[in-house]
Amino acid sequence: MQLPKKGGLFFLYGPGGTGKTFLYNTVLAKLRSERLIVLAVASSGIASLLLPGGQTAHSRFVIPLELMENSTCGIKQKTHLAALIQEARLIIWDEAPMTQRFAFEALDKTLRDILGAKDDANRLKLFGGMPILLGGDFRQIFPVVTKGKRQEVVHACINRSDLWQHCELHALSRIMRVNEYTADGHVDARKHEFNKWVLNVGEGKVPALCKDGEDEPTWIKIPDEFIIKSEKTPIEAIVDTIFPDFINKQEDDDYLRERAILTTRNDDADEINKHMFKKLQGAKMTFKSSDEICKGSTDNINQHYSYPVEFLNKLNFPGVPPHKLKLKLGQPIMLL
Template identity: 80%
Template sequence: MDNRLIREELNYNLQEMRTLHTTLHNSLTPEQLAIYEKVIAAVTQKKGGLFFLYGPGGTGKTFVYNTILTKLRSEKMIVLAVASSGIASLLLPGGRTAHSRFVIPLELMENSTCGIKQKTHLADLIQQARLIIWDEAPMTQKNAFEALDKTLRDILGAQDETNRTRLFGGMPILLGGDFRQILPVIPKGKRQEVVHACINRSNLWNHCQLHTLTRIMRVNEYAPDGAIDTRKRLFNKWVLDIGDGNVPASTRDGEDEATWIKIPDEYIVESDTSPIDTIVDTIFPDFIANHQDEDYLRERAILTPRNDDADQINKRMFKKLQSQSMTYQSSDEICKGSTDALEQHQAYLVEFLNKLNFPGVPPYKLKLKIDQPIMLLRNLYPSAGMCNGTRLIITDFQKFVIHACIITGSHIGNTVIIPRIVLTVTQSKWPFVLQCIQFPVKPCYAMTINKSQGQSLELVGLYLPKPVFSHGQLYVAMSRVTHPDGLKIVMVNKLYDGLQNHTRNVIYKETFTNLHPTT
């Protein structure tokens, strides 16, 4: 049968792939070359295996993936490149989110499997594939990988019965990521539940070959003349120590664990006016003159732990932007299949539904302006760069669509059309499922720390009206920046129980207990 999915995966210029592979391969460090050779051998010798590429942000994990991709694709092999987040998937040629590629259920259980049926185009594509690369793996619950394992054993077992007893059906799997960063999100989950949900707590991890990258290249430690830049090296070490929980910490009254660390004065911005005005003026200087400059907007952002604080900053920036505005109102209703009681539909008026706010869902009244940067909240068209987390600039409004220009990822400069879609809220305290029709976007002068994962920025403003509250948040915020001078921190409460310029650093150290590199 004519399989469009296979044609798409083989749609590469082989000569360009070979040339690019030569360039990338010649630039591999010894650490990167070791994992490259292991994975290529597993593919060419059809040995299968589970590999994990572990390293801090900026150590070149994506560079290794791309070198492997160009090698295999230049030899007409199909490689499925996926990531746990939309932003990370855009950094991989032909990348998709793992959930969309493998039809992974949104609500995962121990016995879950992927929604892929035998003798479909997707099943045929998987049977033809030689390798799966999955970036940002620590963000995804272990049940997702176990579901993929069961599904691949079934699909590849149809070709060869022995594959039903092999790990992932004999398919080589290269996972990658950093356990210092954001772990799986478990709604209202406690610390032990979050740690237990990680991939390195799965039985699959017993078969994993772990390779570690240590040289950080996002903040390049070397000057143009080849000399070591001591300040950059110390900054890299400090950020890594924050991620590992090795920075000296203090304990506040009533706390069992020392989590409060001191922020060096050089990164703190003193606030003479309101903290929001301070962080806005620091990160977006000369805003009126540069509000249309894509490079200016692309390379800077304000990060904060909570959505409410990001919303406040975005509202302040909205007022500063002098351009045409538009307000889009959503259409909200209770999903009729979410409850058996007709009375419940009558109990919640539309006006009440309009006032509800949920994470990851735009407000009832979405106020936007021309030239405003926005972020997508859903995966609309991944192959065109329209993923959850993609940043764009609004160029035009219409009644039912928004025109915008992509400013991040692999499709920078492309103009796209954003439609209204049905957004469903399933996890909330309310006894119903809410459906709203609205544009899946929100302003992004400021964003939550979680949303920033996977991005590199020249100027990062870390706004802390309250400390971070979950594992890896402070580390993720610090590690987005490409130079020590690019980190600016505003702390609203600079004195906690006598601790001057301290903030909380939440690290679940038990997450790191079985991360031992393969020898």
């Protein structure tokens, strides 16, 4: 893979699910396999976790929290971070649209200074001659401007910066998260229409409605064909739709891998898991945790009396298994 010697600014644009993160990871794996240094950053902490060796952009480049038009990054010459940047061959920045344009302008000025220390010609190049690959979707999160109006938020976007006129745009359009094609290569009309409707929501083409007592239209109507209707309970209805004939196919690994039920609430996930757990065949096994207060977390010598084991066993934290973990042989689990 050849990187441009004169640098350049590139933007990978595509809706969620089109494979942007997969492409980043492919580029990272290719270049790092050639023993080249690539810095992978993202605008949010969650997005940075999806990149191997990823960090938030503010952390990696010491971008100030209060950004102004003349801001620069807090990276000094002849430091380890400056030396790392001088050796890097590419910077990948995910979820770029949610960062204010002043952050990119600050990075541009800082890279010109740091890379210009090795070659004065770099001071005149965009980002000091460092190739920059940005990515994201402008349909999603815009930069946060405190008490800012619509025009102020739009003005803070990267595509309102003078840097944008030097940007080379690349787009991904096919949504891989909901595959529109059947096994024989034909287009599934229902999935195609669903993907099209999701894009229309993101682009604001779906008319919004107001509820009683509200002044601003913030609600949209979901088409009936995308809603699961059943006389059963909601959990039973969605389980029967996503996992048809589960009783007979629960030992089929391919059947389980190609299906998932997503929910935003932990208590809903617990209810769905309990419902599915009852359908699983086999003997139930219960594994209990060993809970205790870390001795280095407090100076109180009577901590064991303040926090009895029975109290610790009742605590249930998001992302942490409960005190009693019930499993059955062959049950699929996710390790985070």
